[in-house]
Amino acid sequence: MFSKILVANRGEIAIRVMRACRELGIKSVAVYSEADKNALFTRYADEAYEIGKPAPSQSYLRIDRILEVAEKAGAEAIHPGYGFLAENPRLGEECEKQGIKLIGPKGSVIEAMGDKITSKKLMKKAGVPVIPGTDQGVSDPDEAARIADSIGYPVIIKASAGGGGIGMRAVYEEDELIRAMESTQSVAASAFGDPTVYIEKYLERPRHIEFQVMADESGNVIHLADRECSIQRRHQKLIEEAPSPIMTPELRERMGSAAVKAAEYIGYENAGTVEFLYSNGDFYFLEMNTRIQVEHPITEVITGVDLVKEQIRVASGEELRFTQKDINIRGHAIECRINAENPLADFAPNPGKITGYRSPGGIGVRVDSGVYMNYEIPPFYDSMISKLIVWGMDRQEAINRMKRALSEYIILGVKTTIPFHKAIMRNEAFRRGELHTHFVDEYRRGID
Ligand code: ADP
Secondary structure, three states, X not given: OOOEEEEOOOHHHHHHHHHHHHHHOOEEEEEEEHHHOOOHHHHHOOEEEEEEOOOHHHOOOOHHHHHHHHHHHOOOEEEOOOOOOOOOHHHHHHHHHOOOEEXXXXXXXXXXXXXXXXXXXXXXXXXXXXXXXXXXXXXXXXXXXXXXHHHOOOEEEEEEEEEOOEEEEEEOXXXXXHHHHHHHHHHHHHHHOOOOEEEEEOOOOOEEEEEEEEEOOOOOEEEEEEEEEEEEEOOEEEEEEEOOOOOOHHHHHHHHHHHHXXXXXXXXXXXXXXXXXXXXXXXXXXXXXXXXXXXXXXXXXXXXXXXXXXXXXXXXXXXXXXXXXXXXXXXXXXEEEEEOEEHHHOOEEOOEEOXXXXXXXXXXXXXXXXXOOOXXXXXXXXXXXXXXXXXEOOHHHHHHHHHHHHHHOEEEOOOOOHHHHHHHXXXXXXXXXXOOOXXXXXXXXXXX
């Protein structure tokens, strides 16, 4: 087992990883930007080193500086969290050169799954259902029109290198196709440095259902059930729950086996998520995230498995301590992402100083947060400042508990998504479990 781990991330996920280290008796090392001098994670770590200016390109994305610190501090492994370098295959390569273990899958797997066209092709070969569409880049307008016609409108133009909900556009009729292609190509080129786009069927009102997988380095792969993440704005998740309200043992068996098959086929190691879109009884591979995800706690809550500790154990060479039949789910969990955003102004970021803070507590409540009273939220990073997670014996209890916990949560000085979450917890369609990925848009149109 490692004796010291460097956490190449910030905020709540840095603390989450450090907590796992502490329970395992491992020392943790933080790296931080100038803007994060006073952040909680720098104090939680056993050692902390400043690595550069606030802009991520000058700090959290600087592989050279991070590895320098790892060397100096004597860290044997690096945990990348999510975002920043978590899906950058170069980090793994550079770590390997220095004899440092990266906690995650191999760089070649990260690279293959990071490209939507490549990953779709691989999944097709693995026998996992994919969304009907092209499995190569499309740039010729006539060809695009022919393809869209044969798939049938609506279609969606997606950047192969896309991520974070950026670089995709739904197209309802041929007239819009060329313009949509051009705009997606230019967004893709500027955001990801790769203008390649492809076309697939646009599923209307699908559900986003994903499976947590865990694999060791001896080839054992299991899944830890499902999460439903249909409550999104701008293709980004706001509320997640586990299990999905529509899940049955039969569907879980089918989707879970597809997720395991996907991971096995690519020689996956460590924690990962296979995302599916579900529509009218069918499910289709959407993408695989080759890292720990924001919403991992809801899976921990219903399975009792500490996913980050398992990640560390597996990376140190240990075999999985669970087989598929050891994984039992109990009750229902919900996570609300508390973002420093104004839900009434199209979720515009709202950084600033937290002038009052009291987090909720009591039975079944977990708060994973990186903030505290008088903390100044820097404007340079993600607006998510906290995750509120609850567990209940069943979905109804979880919803009522979330309502209660949200009413206890006090954050003053900045606008947050708390009022939005309260409204969703009261919403009848949500309470009935009638979810789909346009839920937030339709809901907002209803109250506008
Ligand atoms: P990213 O990598 O940017 O997160 P994803 O491919 O994971 O993009 O898709 C994110 C979200 O976009 C999905 O959860 C879904 O809401 C929507 N989406 C993506 N592809 C489709 C599709 N073919 N049909 C309908 N919605 C889609």
